[in-house]
Amino acid sequence: MGKEDRDQWIVKCPKCGRVRQSCRHVSRDDVQIIVRLLDAGVEVYQADDEREAPEPHVHEPVRPLAQTVKPRFTMRDLVLADGTREGLLDALAELRHKGLMYRRWGLKKVVKKTKGLSLLFAGPPGTGKTMAAEAIAHELGRPLHVVNYAQLENMWVGETEKNIEHVFHAALEGGAVLFFDEADAVFQRRGVMATPWMNRDVNVLLTQIENFPGVVILATNLARVMDRALDRRIDIAVEFPLPEANLRREIFRRLVPKEAPLAKGVDFEALAAKYALSGGSILNVVRQAMRNSLRRGKRHRITMDDFVRAADREMKKSALLSTDHLQEAPRRERIRGYA
Numbered sequence: 001m002g003k004e005d006r007d008q009w010i011v012k013c014p015k016c017g018r019v020r021q022s023c024r025h026v027s028r029d030d031v032q033i034i035v036r037l038l039d040a041g042v043e044v045y046q047a048d049d050e051r052e053a054p055e056p057h058v059h060e061p062v063r064p065l066a067q068t069v070k071p072r073f074t075m076r077d078l079v080l081a082d083g084t085r086e087g088l089l090d091a092l093a094e095l096r097h098k099g100l101m102y103r104r105w106g107l108k109k110v111v112k113k114t115k116g117l118s119l120l121f122a123g124p125p126g127t128g129k130t131m132a133a134e135a136i137a138h139e140l141g142r143p144l145h146v147v148n149y150a151q152l153e154n155m156w157v158g159e160t161e162k163n164i165e166h167v168f169h170a171a172l173e174g175g176a177v178l179f180f181d182e183a184d185a186v187f188q189r190r191g192v193m194a195t196p197w198m199n200r201d202v203n204v205l206l207t208q209i210e211n212f213p214g215v216v217i218l219a220t221n222l223a224r225v226m227d228r229a230l231d232r233r234i235d236i237a238v239e240f241p242l243p244e245a246n247l248r249r250e251i252f253r254r255l256v257p258k259e260a261p262l263a264k265g266v267d268f269e270a271l272a273a274k275y276a277l278s279g280g281s282i283l284n285v286v287r288q289a290m291r292n293s294l295r296r297g298k299r300h301r302i303t304m305d306d307f308v309r310a311a312d313r314e315m316k317k318s319a320l321l322s323t324d325h326l327q328e329a330p331r332r333e334r335i336r337g338y339a
C-alpha cells in the first residue's frame with residue numbers, strides 16, 4: 001500500500017460511520033492508536049483465505065542507511081603525490097580553523113551561513129580514496145558514516161527523499177563525516193547512461209550537500225561521468241592518480257609489516273620500478289607473496305621470487321578483469337596495410 005493510500009485511511013465506527021477524531025464508541029486515543037498501527041503496516045483480515053501474500057518490503061530486514069565506521073587510518077599512513085596531499089591539507093586547514101575563517105575573518109557575512117565542506121576524491125581503484133576519507137575523519141576525531149545506496153533507494157514515492165534527508169540529519173547529529181563511496185552510482189550525468197536514480201532524488205541530494213553544515217566526502221573512479229551540477233557544490237576536488245615508482249616503493253615498505261620474515265635480496269625499489277601498480281594492488285601482491293612463501297612451509301622466508309611471481313600475477317589479474325568475457329575478442333583484419 002502506497003503512502004497516498006495511507007493518507008486517506010479512514011477509521012470507521014460500526015455505529016457512527018466515519019470517525020474523524022473520536023465518537024461515543026471510539027475515543028480520540030483509540031483513533032490515534034489505530035492510525036499508528038495502520039501506519040506501521042498492521043493489517044486485519046476476516047478470514048484466513050482473504051490473506052494476501054505478504055508484500056516483501058514489509059519483511060525486509062531493516063539495515064541502517066549508513067554504516068558508522070571508526071576511522072583506522074591516519075594521514076601518516078597515506079603515501080601520496082604532492083598535489084593529493086595538498087588538497088587534503090587544505091581541507092584540514094579549513095576544518096580546523098573554521099571558527100576563525102567564518103567569524104573573526106568575517107566569511108560568514110559574505111556567505112550568509114556557516115558552510116560545511118564538500119570534497120570530491122577522484123582516481124583509479126586502489127589509490128587511497130577510502131583510506132583518505134578515514135584519515136580526514138580521524139584527524140577531526142569524528143566517526144565516518146558510509147552511505148548505503150541500496151538502503152537509501154525506496155520504491156515508494158517520496159521515501160528515498162526522506163531517507164536522504166535522514167542520512168544527512170543523522171550525520172549532523174552524530175558529528176560524523178559523511179562518505180558517499182562510488183558516488184558515480186548516484187551522481188551520474190543525466191543522459192550519459194540510464195541513470196539508476198531519479199532526477200528528483202539526485203536534486204534532493206545536491207541540495208542537501210549544498211546546505212549541509214558538516215563535512216561530506218564523495219569518492220569516484222569515474223569523475224568524467226559525474227553530473228556537472230555537482231561541480232558547483234564541491235568545495236575541494238582532490239585527484240588520486242596512480243602512484244609513480246618512488247611512491248610505489250614507499251607503499252611497498254609501508255605494506256610489508258616489520259614482522260614479515262624477508263629473505264635477503266628482496267628489493268622493493270626494483271619491484272616498484274618494474275610494476276606499475278596501485279596501492280591496493282600492492283597490498284594484494286604482499287599477501288600473495290606471503291601465500292607463495294607459506295606454500296613452501298611456515299619456516300621459509302619470503303623471497304624476491306615470491307614477490308615477483310605475485311606481482312606478475314597481479315598484473316595479469318588486471319588484464320583478465322578488463323577483458324569482456326561475454327563478447328568475442330574483436331577480430332582484427334588487415335585491410336590494405338591498415339590493421
Ligand SMILES: Nc1ncnc2c1ncn2[C@@H]1O[C@H](COP(=O)(O)OP(=O)(O)OP(=O)(O)O)[C@@H](O)[C@H]1O
Binds near residue numbers: 125128280
Ligand atoms: N596512497 C596509499 N598509501 C598507502 N596505502 C595505500 C594507498 N592507496 C592504497 N593503499 C592500500 O590499498 C588499500 C586499498 O585502498 P583504498 O580502499 O583506500 O582505495 P580506493 O581508492 O578507495 O579504491 P576504490 O576506488 O576501489 O574504492 C588500502 O587499505 C591500503 O592498504
Ligand SMILES: [Mg+2]
Binds near residue numbers: 129181
Ligand atoms: Mg574505496
